[in-house]
Amino acid sequence: MNSQKKKEEEQQKNYCSICDNVGFIPVVDNEGHTRYRPCKCREMLKVQKIWEQSGISVNDIDKSFANFEAWNNEIRAMKDKATSYYLQYSKIKADRCNSIMLCGNPGCGKTHLALALANNLLKNKGVPVVYMPYRDVITKIKQNMVDEEYYKKTLSKYQNAEVLLIDDLFKGKVNDTDINIMFELINHRYLNRLPMIISTEFTVDKLLSFDEAIGSRLYEMAKSYVVQIEGIKNNYRMR
Ligand SMILES: Nc1ncnc2c1ncn2[C@@H]1O[C@H](COP(=O)(O)OP(=O)(O)O)[C@@H](O)[C@H]1O
Numbered sequence: 001m002n003s004q005k006k007k008e009e010e011q012q013k014n015y016c017s018i019c020d021n022v023g024f025i026p027v028v029d030n031e032g033h034t035r036y037r038p039c040k041c042r043e044m045l046k047v048q049k050i051w052e053q054s055g056i057s058v059n060d061i062d063k064s065f066a067n068f069e070a071w072n073n074e075i076r077a078m079k080d081k082a083t084s085y086y087l088q089y090s091k092i093k094a095d096r097c098n099s100i101m102l103c104g105n106p107g108c109g110k111t112h113l114a115l116a117l118a119n120n121l122l123k124n125k126g127v128p129v130v131y132m133p134y135r136d137v138i139t140k141i142k143q144n145m146v147d148e149e150y151y152k153k154t155l156s157k158y159q160n161a162e163v164l165l166i167d168d169l170f171k172g173k174v175n176d177t178d179i180n181i182m183f184e185l186i187n188h189r190y191l192n193r194l195p196m197i198i199s200t201e202f203t204v205d206k207l208l209s210f211d212e213a214i215g216s217r218l219y220e221m222a223k224s225y226v227v228q229i230e231g232i233k234n235n236y237r238m239r
């Protein structure tokens with residue numbers, strides 16, 4: 001397809017018939033003055049932009065609290081923590097403790113809940129959450145480590161996101177380089193009080209024994225919202 005045609009299609013897709021792409025709708029008030037109110041397409045465009053920048057796959061935008069079953073007491077407690085974090089978010093976002101950490105075995109629903117939280121923050125509060133699948137990202141960073149510009153740019157995206165979702169922290173073999181990169185990332189967020197949503201198969205004790213500097217910072221930032229699920233009995237696929 002030639003670029004002109006592509007452009008036209010793109011424009012058509014983004015065309016708003018309510019406001020004719022002006023972004024505002026004229027409303028005449030009681031005194032006959034014309035006022036303008038923002039069209040809903042502006043809001044939608046904003047939401048669409050932060051979706052695109054979040055890195056959340058289209059397959060995951062349906063993950064919600066509503067479709068997360070509280071199928072046993074421990075799972076219910078984890079869901080309650082996540083929803084209460086969501087409800088408190090606006091109040092606690094600048095606090096020392098403004099993060100949440102979901103620890104537990106594979107299959108207990110950590111990623112689902114973390115994404116439900118992210119989706120709600122994006123959709124309902126317009127908060128630009130950035131999704132970081134730990135293993136993929138750390139591998140890519142290490143492969144491109146000699147490219148200083150890439151390294152700085154990538155790290156900075158995760159360091160400065162308004163909310164960062166780290167999925168499956170420290171999954172796989174962890175060496176000193178991984179620890180150093182993650183320290184650079186997490187310490188920056190710690191110093192600037194930037195919230196994180198963490199999912200990991202490790203308990204807090206295990207994280208501390210891995211690397212005390214990282215573990216203790218994460219704990220300090222999430223201690224009111226730490227959930228630790230243990231045991232195969234909590235695997236959703238085996239319920
Ligand atoms: N309580 C639950 N209610 C509904 N679906 C669930 C629940 N727990 C897990 N799932 C589903 O099971 C699969 C595995 O869950 P996931 O969140 O990836 O687990 P984890 O990240 O802890 O390994 C996903 O498809 C998820 O949507």
Ligand SMILES: [Mg+2]
Binds near residue numbers: 112167168
């Ligand atoms: Mg997971």
Ligand SMILES: [Zn+2]
Binds near residue numbers: 020
């Ligand atoms: Zn419009």
